[in-house]
Amino acid sequence: xxxxxxxxRLVTKYLDVPIHQTLFDDRLVLQKxxxxxxxxxxxxxxxxxxxxxxxxxxDLTRDAYEMRSEESDIQEWSIGPIYQGMLxxxxxxIDELKEEAPNDTVARKFERYASIxxxxxxxxxxxxxxxxxxxxxxxxxKEYSLQEIxxxxxxxxxxxxxx
Amino acid sequence: xxxxxxxxVHGAISPNDEEWDVIRSAPFQRLRHLKQLQLAYxxxxxxxxxxxxxxxxxxxxxxxxxxxxxxxxALNLDKEEEGNLRFAALLHDIGHYPYSHLLEGxxxxxxxxxxxxxxxxxxxxxxxxxxxxYPDHEDIGTDILRSQQELVSIFGADRAQxxxxxxxxxxxxxxQLTKLIHSSLDMDRxxxxxxxxxxxxxxxxxxDIDYLLNHIQVGSDGMIGISYKALPAxxxxxxxxxxxxxxxxxxxxxxxxxxxxRQLLRRLRDRMTGSEPTYNLPRDGDEVREMVExxxxxxxxxxxxxxxxxxASSDKDPLVSALASGILRRRPPVLLYEQRMFExxxxxxxxxxxxxxxxxxxxxxxxxxxxxxxxAFLVCTxxxxxxxxxxxxMGKDEAVAAAAEEETSEIIRVFEKNANKPVDIVDIPYSIxxxxxxYSYYTNRLYVVLPASSDCDVKKMKNDVAEVFAGxx
Numbered sequence: 001x002x003x004x005x006x007x008x009r010l011v012t013k014y015l016d017v018p019i020h021q022t023l024f025d026d027r028l029v030l031q032k033x034x035x036x037x038x039x040x041x042x043x044x045x046x047x048x049x050x051x052x053x054x055x056x057x058x059d060l061t062r063d064a065y066e067m068r069s070e071e072s073d074i075q076e077w078s079i080g081p082i083y084q085g086m087l088x089x090x091x092x093x094i095d096e097l098k099e100e101a102p103n104d105t106v107a108r109k110f111e112r113y114a115s116i117x118x119x120x121x122x123x124x125x126x127x128x129x130x131x132x133x134x135x136x137x138x139x140x141x142k143e144y145s146l147q148e149i150x151x152x153x154x155x156x157x158x159x160x161x162x163x
Numbered sequence: 164x165x166x167x168x169x170x171x172v173h174g175a176i177s178p179n180d181e182e183w184d185v186i187r188s189a190p191f192q193r194l195r196h197l198k199q200l201q202l203a204y205x206x207x208x209x210x211x212x213x214x215x216x217x218x219x220x221x222x223x224x225x226x227x228x229x230x231x232x233x234x235x236x237a238l239n240l241d242k243e244e245e246g247n248l249r250f251a252a253l254l255h256d257i258g259h260y261p262y263s264h265l266l267e268g269x270x271x272x273x274x275x276x277x278x279x280x281x282x283x284x285x286x287x288x289x290x291x292x293x294x295x296x297y298p299d300h301e302d303i304g305t306d307i308l309r310s311q312q313e314l315v316s317i318f319g320a321d322r323a324q325x326x327x328x329x330x331x332x333x334x335x336x337x338x339q340l341t342k343l344i345h346s347s348l349d350m351d352r353x354x355x356x357x358x359x360x361x362x363x364x365x366x367x368x369x370x371d372i373d374y375l376l377n378h379i380q381v382g383s384d385g386m387i388g389i390s391y392k393a394l395p396a397x398x399x400x401x402x403x404x405x406x407x408x409x410x411x412x413x414x415x416x417x418x419x420x421x422x423x424x425r426q427l428l429r430r431l432r433d434r435m436t437g438s439e440p441t442y443n444l445p446r447d448g449d450e451v452r453e454m455v456e457x458x459x460x461x462x463x464x465x466x467x468x469x470x471x472x473x474x475a476s477s478d479k480d481p482l483v484s485a486l487a488s489g490i491l492r493r494r495p496p497v498l499l500y501e502q503r504m505f506e507x508x509x510x511x512x513x514x515x516x517x518x519x520x521x522x523x524x525x526x527x528x529x530x531x532x533x534x535x536x537x538x539a540f541l542v543c544t545x546x547x548x549x550x551x552x553x554x555x556x557m558g559k560d561e562a563v564a565a566a567a568e569e570e571t572s573e574i575i576r577v578f579e580k581n582a583n584k585p586v587d588i589v590d591i592p593y594s595i596x597x598x599x600x601x602y603s604y605y606t607n608r609l610y611v612v613l614p615a616s617s618d619c620d621v622k623k624m625k626n627d628v629a630e631v632f633a634g635x636x
Contacts, residue, residue, distance in 0.1 A: 045271070047299055049332030050341075066512070122333045123324035140335045 001074075005063050007044045009074050011037060014087055015094050019064050025107035030064060031056055032114035033094055039117055039161050040090040042083045052141070054115035093159040112144055116152050117161055127153065127162055168219055172358050176223045181246075181317065182253060186219075188313040189461055190257060194218055196464035200359060201262050202420045203411055205493055207363040210411075214256045214263075220354035225252030227376050228350065229340075237385035238340070247322070248340055251329030252350060258304025258455070260297075261468040265424045270296040272429040278542050279523040295448030301331035303455055310456035340387070356403050359411060367406035371396045380578045380585070388576030388585030397575050397588060398595050401550045408548045409604060419496040419610050420489075422541045427486040428468070430538075431475060440478070442471040482538045485614040496541055496610035497621055499628045504605040508547075511605040515544050518607040525631040529611075532627070533619050541610040547603040551575070551589055551596050 001009070012019050017033045018026065035048055035055045048055040079087065097109045116133060119125050125132045130149050137144050144152075156162040166183045168176045178186060185191055194215035203210040226249060233240050260266040298306075305327025308314050314323065328334040334341045353372050360368030378393035389397055411417065432444045445451045454463055475487035489496065502518055504511050522542045530537045551574060576585035577594075589600045609628065613619055 043296060045296070050335050066508075118333070119335055122328050123321075124328055124333075124335055136335055 001067070002063075004045050004059075005067055006074055006077050008034070008060070008063055009067065010077060010079050011042065011044065011087065013074075014079065015091060017094065017098075019067055021064075025105070027061070027064070028053060028107045029098075029110045031060060032110035033097075034060055035114045036093065036110075036117065036161065037087065037090055039121060040159075041086040042090075048118070050118065050140075054111050054142075055118040089160060093155065093161075096155075112142070112148065113152055113156065115140070115142060116144075116149060117156055120153075120162060170216065170219055170223065172216075172220055172354070172361060173223045176219050177226075178222070178253075182222075182249065184317055185250070185253065185314065188311070188317075190307050190311045190314055191215075191218075191254070193461055193464060194256060194259070196466065197256075197259050197261065197263065198465055199355065200362070200411065201265055202424065202490075203363065203414070203417050205420050205495075206414055206417050207365070207411065210359070210363045212358060212362045214259055217354055217358055218253055218256050220358060221255060221350045222249065222253040224350035224353055224372070224376070225249055228379060231376065231379050232340070232381050232387065235381040235385075237381055237383060239385075240340070244336065247326050247329055250318075250326045251334075251341070254304065254308065254326060255330040255351065256300070256304070257307050258300040258302065260300060260303070260451075261463060261465050262424065263300070265421055266428055266468060267297055267300055268425065269428050269432050272425045273542075274426060274429060275526065275538050275540050275542055278519065279526050279537060294446065297445070297448050297451050301327075303451065304330060306452055307455050307460065311460065352400065352404060356400065356407060359407060360403075363411055365407065365410050367410060368403050370400045370403050375400070382578065382585055383583040386576060386585050388578050391577055391579050394577055394588070394591070394594060397577070401575070401588075401596060405548050405550060405604065413545055413548070413606060415498050415501070415608070416495045418543065418545065418608070419498065419541070420493075422543055422610065423486050423490055423496060423612060424468070424472070426538070426541065427472070427475065427483065427490070430480075430483055430486075431471065439480070440474070442474050443467075444471060481614065482536050482612075485539065485612050488615065489612055492615070494613075494615065496612045497624075498608060498610055499540075499625055500609040500632055502605075502607040502632075505602055506605060507601050508603065511547065511603070515605065515607060518544065521631050522609055525628060529624060529627060533624060535611070535619070539612045541608075541612065543606075543608040543610065545606040545608065547605050549600070549603040551600045 008019065011034070012030070015033060015037070017030055019030065021027050021030065032054065034044065034046060034057070038044055038046060038048075046057040046060045048057045050056070093113075097113060098106055100106060101109070115137065119133060119136055120127050125136050130146060130153065133149050133153070134144060134146055137149070153162060166178055166180075168178070168186075170176050192215070195213050197214040198204065198210070199212050199214055199217050200207075200210045229240075229245055229248060232238055233245060305324065308318060308323035308327050309320055318326065325334070329341050332341060353370065353375070356368035356370050357372060360366060374396045375389060375393055378390040378396075379387065380390055381387055428444065431441050432446070434441050445454060454460060472487045472490050475483055476491045478484045478487065488494070502514065504514060506514075519542065522540075526537050526540045526542070529535070529540070575588040577588050577591055578585045579591070588594055589596045591597055611624065613621070
């Protein structure tokens with residue numbers, strides 16, 4: 001395993017987000033969860049670009065595929081104290097997003113949080129321009145309501161991902 | 164006033180006034196001092212062409228594509244966006260480091276001793292002493308656009324950010340066109356294949372750009388692809404990339420020198436103690452950003468690394484000086500063993516693990532026997548060379564299952580006869596890619612760096628290595 005794959009295994013274990021997935025939605029959750037983790041400050045060396053479903057990293061897909069057949073453990077590794085602190089702050093948000101909600105699937109929630117954060121973090125729209133965020137998301141084919149956008153930005157601020 | 168630049172690959176290139184101002188700016192002129200093919204000139208003497216010429220070439224191809232697709236209703240492209248896309252193509256390499264990936268990738272370099280001695284019982288995943296890793300060149304590019312005064316006065320902060328998002332693949336608007344900067348059929352690749360081929364004299368990269376551009380189509384849903392008539396030309400691009408990488412970038416001597424440089428830069432960057440010279444290498448990502456945001460950007464060119472190599476050639480550490488003077492005096496490392504495969508990913512992975520295991524076994528013994536440091540041995544597992552993004556790491560069945568994923572947006576798409584929507588090239592049964600896309604070329608190598616004064620019996624050492632790799636050592 002490469003160092004990056006070891007980090008991926010450590011982080012997903014800590015957050016209880018499985019790596020070995022066959023369903024598209026589950027793979028999407030992994031992509032967006034790692035994006036949120038990195039935005040919280042834990043640099044795992046995954047570089048994200050914008051794709052049809054929001055921020056996406058093909059290296060992460062590759063690593064996840066590779067690790068499907070890996071059973072070697074990570075017992076000799078641990079997460080250092082700085083990253084431990086960052087992860088504990090973001091874990092609350094990840095746990096909330098993993099909860100099923102009526103009319104809002106887990107995958108859709110992860111996609112919304114990651115996409116809105118990506119748009120703001122890359123400077124394509126200002127954090128307080130909720131209307132503009134909505135326009136941009138609509139242009140990208142994501143029909144989020146203004147209420148959803150406001151709630152998402154509120155949560156991202158609450159967990160320190162936006163200021 | 165119209166300006167014309169004559170380029171050896173594309174002929175006349177015509178930037179507008181605003182683009183001309185950017186080309187004239189000092190941050191863009193810096194690209195004249197970054198070689199496109201890094202250390203390949205040590206083998207191919209004419210491979211000294213620069214990122215400056217390449218950037219103009221990519222800009223030219225973008226202009227041609229925009230002229231073809233801009234009237235499409237499905238793309239809904241306005242003037243401002245068109246201008247931003249032209250700038251994104253022109254500026255896509257503005258953030259490159261000296262010798263590009265050799266310095267940029269310093270954080271991911273594994274020193275030989277780290278490979279063969281896996282370390283203490285419990286290790287932590289953490290930042291290196293709280294230091295930031297070197298940012299990638301696309302992030303650095305956006306930093307340059309936002310901080311270098313000459314460019315800020317042209318773009319302003321907001322537009323600079325938007326253009327940066329286009330060339331780093333982060334732009335949410337104009338996705339289809341943005342992907343044409345970095346994808347399988349991208350303008351970056353179309354230019355470098357032809358340009359590198361021309362400069363090195365290796366003919367495999369001579370792809371048919373004109374035919375491809377003349378057969379670009381936009382689907383009813385805004386998807387961009389090529390007509391089925393251009394399928395052979397698209398296949399040629401994907402195969403040409405593979406041939407050029409194997410012949411030029413992964414040439415035994417080119418790669419050997421580049422690995423020496425990576426190991427040297429990593430060893431110097433990691434010193435950090437103050438008692439040993441680091442020759443002004445930025446200590447972490449924060450210092451890189453500081454450099455590129457100020458006047459030091461203009462001297463952050465290949466010469467920056469050349470100077471480090473020259474100074475380090477008389478370093479007190481014998482390994483550091485052997486690496487540096489080997490590069491400086493063009494003494495390539497000796498190739499002790501090479502393993503080549505054309506395989507699906509899972510098979511190659513097993514062979515790579517076996518290779519690393521055997522290296523771990525033989526290097527300490529060889530080091531002792533020939534009185535060398537283990538760091539003089541370079542263990543290289545080269546980046547696999549695949550044909551198409553999808554399935555480069557998966558078996559064929561897995562790749563088909565993954566077809567619905569986001570990743571497919573970077574694949575070459577083909578409009579079959581009378582079709583309104585394109586299909587992925589790997590899904591066309593009569594395409595070569597349909598058959599070979601799950602395969603990649605894999606190469607593993609073991610080199611040794613010998614100081615000029617060495618009296619080592621290389622032939623004997625190669626025999627020793629051969630015995631280990633034959634499984635009898």
